[in-house]
Amino acid sequence: MSVALKSPRGRWIVAGCVLGSSLAMLDATVVNIALPDIASDLGAGVSGLQWTVSAYTLTLASFILLGGALGDRLGRRKVFVWGTVWFALASVLCGLAPNIEVLVTARLIQGIGAALLTPGSLALISASIRPEDRGAAIGLWSGLGGVASAVGPLLGGWLVDVAGWRSVFLLNIPLAIVVVWTAVKHVPESRDPHAEGRLDIPGAGIVALALGLLTYGFIGALPVLIALGVVTVGVFVIVERRTDNPLVPPSLFSSRVFLAANLVTFAVYAALGGVFFLLILQLQLALDYSPVAAGLATLPITALMLVLSARAGRIGQRIGPRLPLTIGPLVASAGLLLMLRISPGSSYFAHVLPAVVVFGLGLSILVAPLTGAVLAAVSTDRAGTASGVNNAVARTSQLLAVAALPGVAGISGMDYDVPEVFSSGFHTAMLLCAGLLLLGSAIAAVMIPGVPRSDPASVDCLPHCDPSSPAVSPREQV
Secondary structure: OOOOEEEEEEEHHHHHHHHHHHHHHOOOOOHHHHHHHHHHHOOOOOEEEEEOOHHHHHHHHHHHHHHHHHHHHHHHHHHHHHEEEEEEEHHHHHHHOOOOOHHHHHHHHHHHHHHHHHHHHHHHHHHHHHHHHHHHHHHHHHHHHHHHHHHHHHHHHHHHHHHHHHHHHHHHHHHHHHHHHHHHHHOOOOOOOOOOOOOHHHHHHHHHHHHHHHHHHHHHHOOOHHHHHHHHHHHHHHHHOOOOOOOOOOOHOOOOOHHHHHHHHHHHHHHHHHHHHHHHHHHHHHOOOOOOHHHHHHHHHHHHHHHHHHHHHHHHHHHHHHHHHHHHHHHHHHHHHHHHHHHOOOOOOHHHHOOOHHHHHHHHHHHHHHHHHHHHOOOOOHHHHHHHHHHHHHHHHHHHHHHHHHHOOHHHHHHHHHHHHHHHHHHHHHHHHHHHHHOOOOOOOOOOOOOOEEEEEHHOOHHHHHHHOOOOOOOOOO
């Protein structure tokens, strides 16, 4: 069933899908604003804060591909609604958590709900809106998602200031009710008629085990678990090569460009994960910013991406992805070097603003061309799978960065109680993140082609302003 975008039902479809995807997107970022208050209220150390962020990303990264496959087979609206309800119930548990252990467990559960609803949000628009309106509808999804990403940290900071950190999770309940009502009443059901074969549940279980071992090993500084996690990743690769319907088709990586783009993604998004986790903490713990002030301080990053990412995507289509994927990480790394000046007593306009502006410019240059390079590396009928894999790679790298970076940078225990100690670790971490961005730039310069596709219009680099992950492109609808 195809619906006109300008019809009342078409607007409801877009609104419901945007709000649903925003739920999962914002909980990947807004919670960072609340971390100092969570630590103070629940008596959590640095590892507890790492787990608060990583638990959500762990299950989201592990099951997002399975969530997309379930929607294709069982019905995208059905799985989208299931995921939203699951996410809402887990949010209640987060908001009522009496200690850090319950909160981390609830975040693990919440990530599963996000993995169910995230792939369906864009796929439902693509399946429901008539072909001639589909580009405009997806553009609205992307642009409105960018607005939500910009408003989210400010709203989260205000909620923490006014009603406490628990309100950040409890706000999800009324929003989820609206999403479910809208989906049930207005969004038509759709499936992939070509989806066949058994679901790769063993693959999903193995990758979840591997990421769990690596995360636990990095946060706890346990080399044995890290080694077991690496071995389990190897087992996952073997299983995927022998499975008829793998979550991650090995044949995708036969494309040199697809392999290179995902290596760049891994390096770049690992840096982003570390920056967004630690910068908010640095502003609140070392510079004594309020939660809302910390959210406002980082707003230029999202604003720049909202304004510039579509232009960068079009430029990347014309000149090829190598140059923006080489220059973008270099500019972003310069922003991180400027963050070395952010210390107790620093001025926002003299020290913080220049750093976040330069960092935001770098992200604006690279994010859309990176998504475009991923999609250009595969045939159109594999675009949904390719972008889903790229999204999972991005979230996995962020997960591992948040788990490993604080310990490597010397931040542990209750270091957040000593601004000078935390600030020293923050500076070390920013140097490491800058190194990851330089690595991503080097990979792009060596492995990414410098010429555009012969048909650049076939890759639609939409504005995408959520810095936590690349956009998830829907599978080609038939």
